[in-house]
Amino acid sequence: MKIDIRLALLGLTCLVAGCSSLIPPQKVSNPLGLTGQQVQVEIGASAVSRATTGLGTIQTGFTDVDTSSSPIPISLKQTLFKIGFVSDIKLITTATPLPCTLILTKVDIRVNLKDAQRAFTLPTFNLNKVVELLQQPTDPTTYRIITPDVFVGSVLDGAAVRQLQELLTGGGPNQAEIFLSVQATSVPELPPGSLLVFTFGTTEATLAF
Numbered sequence: 119m120k121i122d123i124r125l126a127l128l129g130l131t132c133l134v135a136g137c138s139s140l141i142p143p144q145k146v147s148n149p150l151g152l153t154g155q156q157v158q159v160e161i162g163a164s165a166v167s168r169a170t171t172g173l174g175t176i177q178t179g180f181t182d183v184d185t186s187s188s189p190i191p192i193s194l195k196q197t198l199f200k201i202g203f204v205s206d207i208k209l210i211t212t213a214t215p216l217p218c219t220l221i222l223t224k225v226d227i228r229v230n231l232k233d234a235q236r237a238f239t240l241p242t243f244n245l246n247k248v249v250e251l252l253q254q255p256t257d258p259t260t261y262r263i264i265t266p267d268v269f270v271g272s273v274l275d276g277a278a279v280r281q282l283q284e285l286l287t288g289g290g291p292n293q294a295e296i297f298l299s300v301q302a303t304s305v306p307e308l309p310p311g312s313l314l315v316f317t318f319g320t321t322e323a324t325l326a327f
Contacts, residue, residue: 141327144183150229150294151178152201152318161302162211162310171224174298174316182233183286183325194283195326201227202319205263207251211312217304220261220314222249224301231282233289238281286325 159174209216225245231238251261285292300314 144325144327146183146323146325148321149180149199149323150201150296150321151180152176152296152321154318156315156317157296157298158210159298159300159314159316160311161300161314162308162312171299171301172314174300176296176298178294178296180292180294182288182290182292193327194279194286197279197282197326198324199321200323201321203263204317204319206254206317207261207263208315209259209261209308209312210315211308213306213308213312215306216253216258217306217308218253219304220251221303222251222300223303224299225249226297226299228297228299230295230297231285231292233285233292235289236281236285238278238285240282241278 155176155178157174157176159172161172209220222245227243229240229243231240247265247267249263249265252264254260254262298316302308302314
């Protein structure tokens, strides 16, 4: 079972009335090379805070979008990323007893992209709501996301969309560095050093020209 986190990157463009793009939207599967990869985020309450923020980092690579066969110049107008997390999240901790639920009060995702010629940082994606994780009876260290319709989103302006297009269509192989920042609370509190292990699920990008 998977829960999708939608990263909506909307390029702000002016469209002439009555005109439409000659190029249909293009879907790119696993654009950031994330599917199936795991990231660990350290959490755990400290003496001064009941909710702690942990940071996990993962690096991936992906190729350019090939536009050489297009008969006309291509201008990227809109990009919609869809990133999925497997809904079962693992907890690694020395805590006893384990909490029945975990509450994620804040989840941010930041993506840095670069190739041999340029670098580009997407705006930070912020979670739209508090997320509840429920402990699974068959495996007490597995917690399942039960909050519906969880997503993060951000808007790019025209200049940012052009920068993204330049990176995605030229400059050779691309590298992505993804930062996942999580703030979590629980009863009982988890000790420092506790880890949440997230697994990325299905991801895709739709490019509109």
